[in-house]
Amino acid sequence: MTLPTFLPAPRAVLFDLDGTLADTAPDLAAAVNWLRTERGLPPTPYAVLRPTASAGARGMIGAAFGLGPGDEGYEELRLQWFDRYQDNMAVHSSLFGGIAELLAGIEQAGMAWGVVTNKPARFTDPLIPQIGLSHAGCVVSGDTTPRAKPHPDPLLEGARRLGVDPQHCWYVGDDKRDIEAGQAAGMVTVACNWGYCGAIEPSTWGADYLLDTPTDLLQTLRTVVDTARIAERAA
Structure with a gap:
């Protein structure tokens, strides 16, 4: 340039x-895919999740569940994602x-x-x-x-x-x-x-x-x- x-x-x-x-995307993605697995859903492909990593919970939950702030169920997912990620934030x-x-x-x-x-x-x-x-x-x-x-x-x-x-x-x-x-x-x-x-x-x-x-x-x-x-x- x-x-x-x-x-x-x-x-x-x-x-x-x-x-x-x-x-940090691998651990962020793993946390949201854990939420999907807990609900009997298949993991969201990493290639879909990675570009949203800088947007944190909003980006990850949006990509994995199609939900955003204000949508029913979003806040529950956000809090669970926070807890899961906090326990596994430096694995990968x-x-x-x-x-x-x-x-x-x-x-x-x-x-x-x-x-x-x-x-x-x-x-x-x-x-x-x-x-x-x-x-x-x-x-x-x-x-x-x-x-x-x-x-x-x-x-x-x-x-x-x-x-x-x-x-x-x-x-x-x-x-x-x-x-x-x-x-x-x-x-x-x-x-x-x-x-x-x-x-x-x-x-x-x-x-x-x-x-x-x-x-x-x-x-x-x-x-x-x-x-x-x-x-x-x-x-």
Whole structure:
């Protein structure tokens, strides 16, 4: 992707969790298929469930049962799904390939990084250490602030906790609402094509970058930092 003419040097990178840093869809899908099995129904194919993973219970239950918030039976399924998932959230979940190297590169470059997710703290807090993200500079969950993404409040809270002005933060996510939240917070936005992405084509989200791998992101960060330093010296 062509780099913009100039971007301020990033001082921090904030990440969505599910579908961005970690591949959590296998455990999310297993929990909803357990609900189907308990009701004598066949499992929903993983290929159907995976794209909905970033939408959490709403996405999974919608794909597996065709129900949404407000529909009869949805709330019972949601609560049962929460309990099942909480007991089995790190069986198959792991960081995407290249994420550990990306985070190490960010730290080596002197930048901070953190997690901003819509996942409730009930799940985020125990999952973060189990998948190797305990060294995050901040963790903001879906219920940390009164309003979740796509509202910018969680991202602004993440920047505040890192002590970095939002305009010097990048936000990376695999869902359109991630990009909307990042834009509303005044951050540079990155759509990660390696994530779940959902039904809406990421190229239409209006992100500053659409990148295919964590390695691409690290290279882009380094290029922007180098370009900004050159521009500062020339000013």
